[in-house]
Amino acid sequence: MLFKQQALLRQKLFVLGSLAIGSLLYLVARVGSLDRLQPLCPIDGRFGPRGQDEIPLRALQFKRGLLHEFRKGNATKEQIWLHNLVQQLPKAIIIGVRKGGTRALLEMLNLHPAVVKASQEIHFFDNDENYAKGIEWYRKKMPFSYPHQITIEKSPAYFITEEVPERIYKMNSSIKLLIIVREPTTRAISDYTQVLEGKERKNKTYYKFEKLAIDPNTCEVNTKYKAVRTSIYTKHLERWLKYFPIEQFHIVDGDRLITEPLPELQLVEKFLNLPPRISQYNLYFNATRGFYCLRFNIVFNKCLAGSKGRIHPEVDTSVITKLRKFFHPFNQKFYQITGRTFNWP
């Protein structure tokens, strides 16, 4: 009798135990699947198809957080797929000019929630070795972005390199091209200052700017000096115009970007067909640096690196006058072609 009761109890316990384990397994499976599915909904809601005017400002936080992590290569393939991230070819390229303020322009445009920057200069179109690696190699160098965002890269060497216009044309004949220029003589001195700093870092001596910029035999401007040649903007632009109509270019005033960045950025937003999202809040003047710095949100702000905004060496005024006189006719032609006039002397 006692044996029969014990057997019945064991049977009941077994049934109850099985039920409990079954329920537990079901709950684990259900919660697990919810855990995997849940992130899709809010992400889809935020970044699903929208009109351009509705680009969510919240993307800014994502740019500093999630996208940043993805860019550092900390994401798994599943996470990339889950968040619908892609590596897109650039829709716009800052093609130059070296020392025109290309870094400041890229960083400031990156304040826009719909813009994602390629942090490094990729040098795909100007470097034969890179170019031979093919367009997929280039695309893989691009940052992860949401499909509604546009990718921008900058490589200032593109502007002066012979083969680049044709190569970019072959990739995308309707791409938007940004050129940031500064007063040509100041730009040439800035260019010289960068090279000089490199030489000094290696404990090397270097010529004075005057010696490089003026041909000692003729006492005329030395057009073989690269810093001078780069500042003849119209010569380079004319090569580009063999491939792209002028409407595909936007000229940024690099001198004004230093003193008054917002209106320059608003012109670029317009050119890129982006809704105006960069505001005065995103830019604040830092007296110590002597430049505008960037404010992404209440906690994250940054200034450009110390290599931007170097103190230029003093240059003989007669050399400056000679250079300005030399650049003058080229500048006039540049104004005429671009339809943008600068107050360069």
Ligand code: A3P
């Ligand atoms: P200088 O170092 O001669 O002052 P690039 O990025 O094309 O190399 O251009 C560098 C130039 O960007 C700097 O030249 C600097 O004047 C200019 N610039 C424009 N806005 C700036 C900013 N907000 N912070 C630092 N540099 C800025």
